[in-house]
Structure formats: C-alpha cells, structure tokens
Amino acid sequence: MRNFMRRSVFFLPTLKENPAEAQIVSHRLMLRAGMIRQHAAGIYNWLPLGLRVLRKVERIVREEQDAAGAQEILMPTVQSAELWRESGRYEDYGKEMLRITDRHERDMLYGPTHEEVVTDIFRQNIKTYRDLPKMLYQIHWKFRDEVRPRFGVMRGREFLMKDNYSFDLDFAGARRSYNRMFVAYLRTFARLGLKAIPMRADAGPIGGDLSHEFIILAETGESGVFCHKGLLEMTVPSNVDYEGDLQLLVDEWTSLYAATDEKHDPGSAEVTEIADELVSARGIEIGHIFYFGTKYSKAMNAVVTGPGGEPVTVEMGSYGIGVSRLVGGIIEASHDDAGIIWPESVAPFKVGLINLKVGDATTDRMSEALYITLRKAGVEVLYDDRDERAGAKFADMDLIGLPWQLIVGPKGVARGVVELKNRATGQREEISVDAALSRLGA
RNA sequence: CGGGGUGUAGCUCAGCCUGGUAGAGCGCUAGCUUUGGGAGCUAGAAGCCGGAGGUUCGAAUCCUCUCGCCCCGACCA
Missing domain, CATH: 3.30.930.10 (Bira Bifunctional Protein; Domain 2)
Structure with a gap:
C-alpha cells in the first residue's frame, strides 16, 4: 500500500507565521x-x-x-508571431505579451491567449x-x-x-x-x-x-x-x-x-x-x-x-x-x-486522520487500522502519524482545511470511540469506529 | 508605467540614525521531561546583512548605481 498519504512522508511544508510577501x-x-x-x-x-x-x-x-x-x-504555449501578425494583434497586444526570439531570430511569443x-x-x-x-x-x-x-x-x-x-x-x-x-x-x-x-x-x-x-x-x-x-x-x-x-x-x-x-x-x-x-x-x-x-x-x-x-x-x-x-x-x-475550509468537491483529501498519541500501542493500532480501511475503501485520507503534540496537529489540520478530521486519542479508544470533526461547522462528535467509517463512506 | 516601501538564519523581525566585523523568537538537529489546541529545559547547526562600486584604518550601518520583492494607482482570466 502506498504510504505517501502519511503526514510523515507527504511533502507538506506548513508555516506557523504569515510570510511578509502575502497580503490577502x-x-x-x-x-x-x-x-x-x-x-x-x-x-x-x-x-x-x-x-x-x-x-x-x-x-x-x-x-x-x-x-x-x-x-x-x-x-502550444510558445507560438509563432506570424499568426498574430495576420490577426493584427502582434502590434496591438503591447507589453503584456512576452516576446521571445529563437536561435534563428524568428519572432515567437509565450501565448497569452x-x-x-x-x-x-x-x-x-x-x-x-x-x-x-x-x-x-x-x-x-x-x-x-x-x-x-x-x-x-x-x-x-x-x-x-x-x-x-x-x-x-x-x-x-x-x-x-x-x-x-x-x-x-x-x-x-x-x-x-x-x-x-x-x-x-x-x-x-x-x-x-x-x-x-x-x-x-x-x-x-x-x-x-x-x-x-x-x-x-x-x-x-x-x-x-x-x-x-x-x-x-x-x-x-x-x-x-x-x-x-x-x-x-x-x-x-x-x-x-x-x-x-x-x-x-x-x-x-x-x-x-x-x-x-x-x-x-x-x-x-x-x-x-x-x-x-x-x-x-x-x-x-x-x-x-x-x-x-x-x-x-x-x-x-x-x-x-x-x-x-475546502468544499468537499475540491478538497485535497476528504479526511484528515489524527493519531493523537503516536507511540501508544492502542492508538497506533486503531489509527493504522482506520487509515488502511479508509484507503481500501477509496476514501482520500491524509494520516497525521507524526510524533507531534496534539495542538500542533489540530492547528495544522485546521489550516489545510480538509472537510473531516478523524481524531484518535487514547481516552476515546479505551471506550471504543473516535472523534469526528466537521471543519466547516466546527462540530465534533464522539462516535463508534464503525459509525465513523460509514459516515466517511468506508 | 507613475508614487511609496522593503531586502539581515528556513519563517517573522531587531541591529542601521550615532561605522568597530551579527542577534532574538519560531522552525531545524540531539538528549531528558512532557503529551486533547502550535510544550519546558539543556546542548547544537545554521547568515559573502540582495549585488556591484565608492568613502574609511575599519561598512549590515554612510554615499552611488543596480537587481529582487511588496503596497497604492492606471490595465487584466
């Protein structure tokens, strides 16, 4: 089974602070x-x-x-200027058009349209x-x-x-x-x-x-x-x-x-x-x-x-x-x-699976099982299996905005439940593993 | 293209005015402790201070030029 949907492997460089270059x-x-x-x-x-x-x-x-x-x-991305001369737009288009000359001194352009x-x-x-x-x-x-x-x-x-x-x-x-x-x-x-x-x-x-x-x-x-x-x-x-x-x-x-x-x-x-x-x-x-x-x-x-x-x-x-x-x-x-907050139709993954206590045998086992089951069912899941603090994982998961967060913690697992959080509404509920899986379409 | 601003560690920034050879927080590495909403301590690694000239005994700091990036305006999927 491909493993790149594990957070420990997936290339996902998140930033805690706002880069200065970005305004909106x-x-x-x-x-x-x-x-x-x-x-x-x-x-x-x-x-x-x-x-x-x-x-x-x-x-x-x-x-x-x-x-x-x-x-x-x-x-093509790179076009010949000839056609543009024919339509009359080569002269009209102005500096918005990126003009290129090839090795034979032919006029080319990178297509703006x-x-x-x-x-x-x-x-x-x-x-x-x-x-x-x-x-x-x-x-x-x-x-x-x-x-x-x-x-x-x-x-x-x-x-x-x-x-x-x-x-x-x-x-x-x-x-x-x-x-x-x-x-x-x-x-x-x-x-x-x-x-x-x-x-x-x-x-x-x-x-x-x-x-x-x-x-x-x-x-x-x-x-x-x-x-x-x-x-x-x-x-x-x-x-x-x-x-x-x-x-x-x-x-x-x-x-x-x-x-x-x-x-x-x-x-x-x-x-x-x-x-x-x-x-x-x-x-x-x-x-x-x-x-x-x-x-x-x-x-x-x-x-x-x-x-x-x-x-x-x-x-x-x-x-x-x-x-x-x-x-x-x-x-x-x-x-x-x-x-x-991604609409489900374009979300990069449908579910973010959070293992709250990596290293704990029961949460590890439960998380792995959920990951594999979801994957087999064709549900797109990003599994946060990193050894990070709970807060960091929650914050990261909220940031990337997957529609559902499936949270596996030691207390819940002991009672046979996991937590399902809806990113859009913020609503979270403790439900059984089977109920969670069926809710997520697995 | 006009106007304004800004380039210092991966990120956010201090230091510049008043020159003396580089700092913080976060992140990163290692260890210990922690463990349900971005932890604590200890020890580390990390920067040709955007670039080129100049002034000076000495430049991140002063001067000139240049490049990048951001914002406001005029233009556009």
Missing part, C-alpha cells in the same frame, strides 16, 4: 498550508497539496466542458458547414506579463486557464454555443462550491449582449459589483439537456440586474427601481464568456462552404475560466481564522 488571505493561506511557493513575481511552484486541489478543479471544469459538447485539444492558433487549426481542417458547430477547448498555462502581479495565484503572470472557442455558421448558432457555455459555467461553479453570478460585461466594439463575466463575491475582490439580491438565492439545475433550448434558463439568470462597477449606472431607472434589493459588494472574476463574431475568422480567413455552396465566414466566441485563480478564489470564499 488566500495567498497567505496557500503559502502557510504548503500549497504553493513563489518562484518569481506572479509565478508559482505548486506543491503536492496545492496541485491536488488544482487537479480537482481542473477535472470538474473538464467534465462540464465535455458534458456541454466541447472537445479537448492542447495547443489562443484565438489565433485555434482559428488556424479550424481553417486548416474544417471546410464545410456540415462540420459545424464545433467547440474546442484546452486547459493550459498562459503567460501575461502583467505590470503588477499580486494576490498570489489570483493575479499571477503565469496561470492555468480553460479556454474554449466556438465556431458556428451564423449568429443563431453562435448564440446557442454561447448559451451552452453560460449554463456549463453555472454548473461548473456550483460544483466547485461557489456562488457565481453572471454579470453583463463590456462587449467592446462588437456590441450586443453576448458577454458575461462570472463573479464570486468576496471582500477582497478586485472590482466593485452590484446585483439584485435575488441572484444570490438562485439555484442551478442539476440536469441539463445541452441539445435542448437553453435560452429560457439563460434568460432567467440574466433577467435580474447584475453589473460590475464599470458597467454599473447608479442613476439608471433600472437601478433606482430595485434600490431596496440592490446588493453592493466586491467580486472576483473567475470566468468570462464572449461572443466576438467574425473578428478573427475574417482576418484569418476561416471560411466554410455553406449549404448553398457559398463561402461563409464563421462566427466565433471564446470562453475562459481561470483555473489557477479559482483555487485562490475558493479560499477567499471559504476560510476562517484557523485556515482554509
């Missing part, structure tokens, strides 16, 4: 909980605990993308309307040379992002694709334990109403947001037929007022009418969906043959989720003074 709570907790270490400004190493969370977020995002009919691909590359893939391989619609996505690292990276992984220069690109024959199709992603986002964020609110966003020169930012409310949010309080009560349907008409569902979620401060107009009738129901808060943008029509397909000649044999420039949209940012965002939304 998620950044502090990620450093203290041994999830990440900074490599350079806005660039991070992910340690085992952090990587486990990142992978879980990624998996949920992937499952929901697949469910919505998108297909996963993987594009992938519209050009995906459009190139599309135009080379899809020639007929019969192959539409298509949604292609990837989960990959991007780099934007932000002037001022901050807030840990919430605003890094290198970040993991899910980016999806839709291709449709006409606007009606593009709207269907947009709606699919809209709903997929609602479901994704709900599964991550987040209350995400779609807010109308600036559609830029394209105009129209097909641009939404998905925002979670948090005191440390970067932007001010305003929304009807009814949005906070809305629930996400558990079953969605992506082949059906999603417009009603999208309408339901967009009928109530919600806007970031750049789009918010306090004097508008729309706002004054609902003054009593208006919530003003801070928010973190965790996703953005965007219809941009033929901006790239036109510039790059992404054309298919239509039903009547005519050439049709395809309609596109792009849909991003900040996967690494979400890890920080989830912590911002779910923590207390003692540390992180």
Whole structure:
C-alpha cells in the first residue's frame, strides 16, 4: 500500500507565521498550508497539496466542458508571431505579451491567449458547414506579463486557464454555443462550491449582449459589483439537456440586474427601481464568456462552404475560466481564522486522520487500522502519524482545511470511540469506529 | 508605467540614525521531561546583512548605481 498519504512522508511544508510577501488571505493561506511557493513575481511552484486541489478543479471544469459538447485539444504555449501578425494583434497586444526570439531570430511569443492558433487549426481542417458547430477547448498555462502581479495565484503572470472557442455558421448558432457555455459555467461553479453570478460585461466594439463575466463575491475582490439580491438565492439545475433550448434558463439568470462597477449606472431607472434589493459588494472574476463574431475568422480567413455552396465566414466566441485563480478564489470564499475550509468537491483529501498519541500501542493500532480501511475503501485520507503534540496537529489540520478530521486519542479508544470533526461547522462528535467509517463512506 | 516601501538564519523581525566585523523568537538537529489546541529545559547547526562600486584604518550601518520583492494607482482570466 502506498504510504505517501502519511503526514510523515507527504511533502507538506506548513508555516506557523504569515510570510511578509502575502497580503490577502488566500495567498497567505496557500503559502502557510504548503500549497504553493513563489518562484518569481506572479509565478508559482505548486506543491503536492496545492496541485491536488488544482487537479480537482481542473477535472470538474473538464467534465462540464465535455458534458456541454466541447472537445479537448492542447495547443502550444510558445507560438509563432506570424499568426498574430495576420490577426493584427502582434502590434496591438503591447507589453503584456512576452516576446521571445529563437536561435534563428524568428519572432515567437509565450501565448497569452489562443484565438489565433485555434482559428488556424479550424481553417486548416474544417471546410464545410456540415462540420459545424464545433467547440474546442484546452486547459493550459498562459503567460501575461502583467505590470503588477499580486494576490498570489489570483493575479499571477503565469496561470492555468480553460479556454474554449466556438465556431458556428451564423449568429443563431453562435448564440446557442454561447448559451451552452453560460449554463456549463453555472454548473461548473456550483460544483466547485461557489456562488457565481453572471454579470453583463463590456462587449467592446462588437456590441450586443453576448458577454458575461462570472463573479464570486468576496471582500477582497478586485472590482466593485452590484446585483439584485435575488441572484444570490438562485439555484442551478442539476440536469441539463445541452441539445435542448437553453435560452429560457439563460434568460432567467440574466433577467435580474447584475453589473460590475464599470458597467454599473447608479442613476439608471433600472437601478433606482430595485434600490431596496440592490446588493453592493466586491467580486472576483473567475470566468468570462464572449461572443466576438467574425473578428478573427475574417482576418484569418476561416471560411466554410455553406449549404448553398457559398463561402461563409464563421462566427466565433471564446470562453475562459481561470483555473489557477479559482483555487485562490475558493479560499477567499471559504476560510476562517484557523485556515482554509475546502468544499468537499475540491478538497485535497476528504479526511484528515489524527493519531493523537503516536507511540501508544492502542492508538497506533486503531489509527493504522482506520487509515488502511479508509484507503481500501477509496476514501482520500491524509494520516497525521507524526510524533507531534496534539495542538500542533489540530492547528495544522485546521489550516489545510480538509472537510473531516478523524481524531484518535487514547481516552476515546479505551471506550471504543473516535472523534469526528466537521471543519466547516466546527462540530465534533464522539462516535463508534464503525459509525465513523460509514459516515466517511468506508 | 507613475508614487511609496522593503531586502539581515528556513519563517517573522531587531541591529542601521550615532561605522568597530551579527542577534532574538519560531522552525531545524540531539538528549531528558512532557503529551486533547502550535510544550519546558539543556546542548547544537545554521547568515559573502540582495549585488556591484565608492568613502574609511575599519561598512549590515554612510554615499552611488543596480537587481529582487511588496503596497497604492492606471490595465487584466
């Protein structure tokens, strides 16, 4: 049996004190909980605990993308400047783009986004309307040379992002694709334990109403947001037929007022009418969906043959989720003074097993038995088998925020009970070993 | 990119003003005692004081330049 889920083996460098470099709570907790270490400004190493969370977020995002009919691909991190010259963005993008020259003096860049590359893939391989619609996505690292990276992984220069690109024959199709992603986002964020609110966003020169930012409310949010309080009560349907008409569902979620401060107009009738129901808060943008029509397909000649044999420039949209940012965002939304409180869906382990008296034959035997039983049942468990004081183990376990703590102490074992603590509620109860195991799904 | 701050042990920081060759707490190692919410005692290991120049008999300390990091603002998943 693999043993690395023993605390004595697992690489988990927790910190008792707050590193000076970290200002906001998620950044502090990620450093203290041994999830990440900074490599350079806005660039991070992910340690085992952090990587486990990142992978879980990624998996949920992937499952929901697949469910919505998108297909996963993987594009390069380093791109040729050629395509960007074609779209006109090589000059426009500015210093945020990390530009590289290879040994042959060719202009390359580390991709800040992938519209050009995906459009190139599309135009080379899809020639007929019969192959539409298509949604292609990837989960990959991007780099934007932000002037001022901050807030840990919430605003890094290198970040993991899910980016999806839709291709449709006409606007009606593009709207269907947009709606699919809209709903997929609602479901994704709900599964991550987040209350995400779609807010109308600036559609830029394209105009129209097909641009939404998905925002979670948090005191440390970067932007001010305003929304009807009814949005906070809305629930996400558990079953969605992506082949059906999603417009009603999208309408339901967009009928109530919600806007970031750049789009918010306090004097508008729309706002004054609902003054009593208006919530003003801070928010973190965790996703953005965007219809941009033929901006790239036109510039790059992404054309298919239509039903009547005519050439049709395809309609596109792009849909991003900040996967690494979400890890920080989830912590911002779910923590207390003692540390992180993971939603079970993304927790690095489900259970933290604490042996309160290492070296005591009975607690050792009981703890080992619980560890093995849980492992065999497929329950993710981190077993604190270190010879540390009880207080240190409790504090550490609270810090890393596993949903359940299973506490094995000599007094309890003598009476045939163990203690089960819920990290979120703080509630703890003494129950029999069998009851504890069944509660934990073993 | 403008403004501000800060780099001294793994972490948090003192020392700098008033130059004399490096300290504390936590962490780490060993031993003893402890053992249900980050223990106590003893003994240790650990720092080219961010880097480069300069002033000086002598620089962590003064001067110049440089690099990193953090914060506020303008920009963004």
